[in-house]
Amino acid sequence: MNGSEPRRLTCHCGRAELRVTLAEPASAARRCDCSFCRRRQAGNVDVRDGDMEVVRGETLTLYQFGTHTAEHYFCSVCGCYTHHRRLSDPSVMGVNVAGLDGVNPRASEPMPWVDGADADELSGAAR
Numbered sequence: 001m002n003g004s005e006p007r008r009l010t011c012h013c014g015r016a017e018l019r020v021t022l023a024e025p026a027s028a029a030r031r032c033d034c035s036f037c038r039r040r041q042a043g044n045v046d047v048r049d050g051d052m053e054v055v056r057g058e059t060l061t062l063y064q065f066g067t068h069t070a071e072h073y074f075c076s077v078c079g080c081y082t083h084h085r086r087l088s089d090p091s092v093m094g095v096n097v098a099g100l101d102g103v104n105p106r107a108s109e110p111m112p113w114v115d116g117a118d119a120d121e122l123s124g125a126a127r
């Protein structure tokens, strides 16, 4: 799957829906060990800012911390993470690979980790 086709991404209750064109294959999903992501534990893949459309988003809630550069969105009804604006490159969104139609995140195992703990140090959000 090369990710070039627009795809549907939903939260669990379906009240939040995105239409995304992945910038990389779904199999490239990885996790991050920053203070927030280590708790959230969702594999995510890149989508460039202009390649994401919020189809339904009334229930999306924004969570920010530290430098307030990254934007972490989740559904306020079912609690599922949908996407976030990356701290490392704010022109790129990370999207929840497990919310994509037709993707089982088990296919990405063993899922690699990226170093987010160092970014915590920079943003003063270390836990």
Ligand SMILES: [Zn+2]
Pocket: 011, 012, 013, 014, 015, 016, 059, 075, 076, 077, 078, 079, 080
């Ligand atoms: Zn929901």
